Amino acid sequence: MKPEELKYLESHEWALMEQQGTDLIATIGISAFAVEQLGDIVHMELPSVGGSVTAGDEFGEVESVKAVSSMYSPVSGEIVDVHTAILDNLAVLSDDPYTQGWLLKVKVSSPSDKLLDFATYQAQCESH
């Protein structure tokens, strides 16, 4: 996936929106900037398939450098897939956060109204 084609939250989660039949599916992950800022990720907790997420609300948690952070959902909807294999190889997040490093797939009922395009998100990161 190309970072330029994704939407972002200020809190550094990304979403790729794809129409699949009648469903709008969002693939969700955390950005390369987030992974770099987090440092060495040692724990991650993700929700289960069949659950739901709400745009702007927490969907999981991550620990790095003894800091626990929440991850927030860019969309509302039903969780249709979870990348559980990544929990056994968190280094993938550093190597390829936008393709191999995806975390959830969600059947979207509504996206967040706070999604940023790539340029706006990049500008936010550079202001840090």
Add this chain to the structure above:
Amino acid sequence: MKCRLLLHSPAPGDWNMAVDQALLELGQQPVLRLYQWNEPTLTLGYFQPSRAREQHQASAACPLLRRSTGGGAIVHDQELTYSLIVPPHAIHHPSTALYDVVHQAVADRLANHGLTARRHPDRPTSADLAAADADAPPAADDAPPPADNDAAVRIEATSARTEPFLCFKRRAAGDLIVWPTAAQADRMATLHQGSRQDPDGHKVLGSAQRKRDGAILQHGSVLLERSPRAPQLAGINDFLANNDRPTVEQWSHELMAAISSALGWVPEESALTDEELELAERLRQTRFATPAWNLAR
């Protein structure tokens, strides 16, 4: 920048954790809080499995709590806990800089007491230690590492990494390690029969964070003296002569001054507001006093 200073009397662990969480959730202003626990208490890092405590027999009788911050388990006994609540507008970048600023401030303060402390992985030179104890320069210590009951305790981390159960047996970048001179190590050994100088130094301060909506809660624990509930760990007073061991209150004020100054904060003594008290009590009842939270993993 002004910060609220909260110096709290020893309190139950669930209340201590609930107050920090309430301050994080409501905080608009930086807060520095120093406190102790009204009974020896074992806290787990947020992701640690509760069953891991079975491997640490010395703390088996202590009540168990789960922190919202990361890292390893801490026995809160003969120690001083600090918490920092840093609102988004006052955050250091990267956030790990907050560890370094606080830990270096404490290292500088320990130096005033003749203790050489370095942030891991830095180590003092022989000349540093000799300067700290000119009358008793250290000899090379080729002794093997002391027996470590925690060495066999391993947790299955999500990343498949294994680390000791206790925070103070772990080594992360920035952890504050005391490197005693030979004389200071002898003092500790005399005070606690059978104790030996650890060739890897003695960790006396570790910190961990919780991030929420751009704000940070940073917890840290300063070991003051060896606890019977964690006898493998030495505290800073264990290395000091009898007449140079500050009281808990003295350490509390010294650390308050050192940390606030290093952060460029001007402390103003404060009290919890009614809103903070109300939220803390709600968080205590619904989270930190419940098995659903404490035994969640």
